[in-house]
Amino acid sequence: MALGLDLAERTETENYEYISMVKLTAQVAIPEKLSGGAGQPLTTGAEAVWNVSAIDRNVSMCYVNLQQRLQNELFLGHTRVLVISEDLAREGLSRYMNFFRNNPEFRRLSYLLISENKAEDLLNTFPKTANLQAIYLMNLIEDEIQRQTMPDLPFIEIAIRDVTSGVDPIAVLISSDKETGIIKYSGLAVFRGDRMVGKLDVEETWSYLQLAEGKLSGLQVVRDVESEIGRLSIVFKDLKRKMRLVLTEKGNFKFECKLSFEGIIFSQEVPAVYTKEIYLDQLENRVSTEVKREIETVFYKVQQKYNADIFGFGELVKAYMPEEWKRIEDWHEEFKKVELELDVETIIRRSGMHM
């Protein structure tokens, strides 16, 4: 390449806490390796990128420090993914995010991920199919979002949730294994204020998505109605969500949520035949009960254990009962007393190709 300016940097920045020292690792793409000559295979994985780290007191110092290790100027506008390690997230996000928020180059729509391992390790994990690791990560997230199994959480959304009262931030959790090169979506990080307080695993995340965002999410597995031995997997094709907010006599908020699912039978372990109306009805009831139970478990876990309003119920109160909202001083206290009334309804439409 002729000019250094053309350099397609993938700056992935990550920090991990080391006695109030921060380590910033930048993943920089090596332009020569990316171009690929005639007939030559493209270099992939670890060879196409270079991970450079710098350790310093805060993100800005790291950035300056990192710059001294690189000949070309770091251009944060290329950042696709910002990975933050879990231990750092537990310390509080705001002070680390501020650097990126102030930077005019940094993309507001790049993704912020929380890594269960060290963020540096995540960046050093190279899946076999990954051409460029950063792009692989980005595609992984975007695919999950399209499948509606992951909430769409660009950097700016987390920043918004951070400052908005009445909703707490969540972030996507990623775990990685250097040996096998597997990068995996492992649920959601739950924040209270800007501190990470807990996790939801992937299945809990599905329930969260159904309740908070009305997204379809993954599979629902229930026991077979006829034989009670095998299991059935249901995949949802449509979900309608209706929320209603009422004030109970005790002065607490009650959220009445009605979820109507439409699903199809995805697979079944025993050859039960769901042509009989009564079986189908029972199956639908069973799915509804199961979904309801799962969502309620997640809700009470988040409410009681983490006391973080990641569902944005506070925003609903603010929007529909502004008078009541003015009276509330600490939404987190109020959120502890929130009641949830779930009404789940399921219709099974099809049973696949095999009876």
Add this chain to the structure above:
Amino acid sequence: MAMKEHGKLTERQFAGIIANTLLGAGTLLLPRDITAVSGTGAWLSVLIGGFISIILLLLLINLGLRFPEETIMEYGMRLTNKWIGGLIGIAFCTYWLFITGIVVRIFSLMLVSSVLLRTPLEVIVIAMLLTVLYFSRSDLQIVGRVNEIYFVFVILPIMYALFLGLREINLIRVLPLTGGKGIMPILKGGLKSFFSFLGFEIVALFIPSLTTQKLAYNYSLKGIVTPLVAYIITMIVSVGVFGVEELQTLVWPTLELIKVTPFPGLLLERLEAVFIAFWVVAIFTTAANVYYASVVGFTQIFKLKEHKTLTLTLLPLAYLSAILPDNLHDVFEYVDIVTKFAAGLIITTIIIYFAAIFIKGRKGDERS
């Protein structure tokens, strides 16, 4: 120098001048400033601010049409006396001059903090002011034509950005529509939003040059409703995307809005550069129109022959007012003061002149 010697304005150009003068620096700051006061009821504030401006604008036109041959500077001095009329005229012109500087300053501040990171602020200010200078040396006819053409470049990108933004709205953040804080914050926000509507008073200078004065009301309404609609959509979109609390943390909310609205497909990323390029046009038309009005106003007060004499002389003053504020917060404070001053000035002027007409019992001049 009578204005009519300077060529004529068509009605469409007249509307273009109003719209272009209004759409400017206000768009950059509007969402944060007003939501800070009136929360989610901000769009109502803008509506109220807009309606007050429309009423004042119509009153000004009514006043102007009573003296179809003269500008506000000329009939002002005749209606009252040399001193009161002259003082009001000078107040207007000084304030227009000041606005020129402030608008250019606000835009330069945005440029240096977001795109041209290594350019000194003064360079941008001077570059913009020189363009304004070049523009203001031309005749009214040219001013009209430029505004007519540039109107497209101003309104289309803004509207396009906003409609892209509409997809990103989170409806829950727009509610409650009334802000939920009562009526007072909304009214206060209305006054604040007035800054974004400032500039319409320059029509008082252009009325004598209109080809068909009967249509003045009609087209001035068209001219002012366009920005009003644009502002209201800006408010709703930015509140919907960011929420009130996040907006308070953003220095340039509208720019940030464009940064977070993805262009469909990965075709064009970092679209903000394109929008900033168009914004230059919007800011330029605002600053240039206001500066032109200031120059012409001074010319008429001091009864000079040609307005070109003053264009270069007044420029250092505009530059001074641009670099006078120390920092961002100073700029915002100046904006606040100017807004209040301008609102007071326009209202008192209208009251004084209408009172003078009433006392002297004149119905105004016939058109010759």
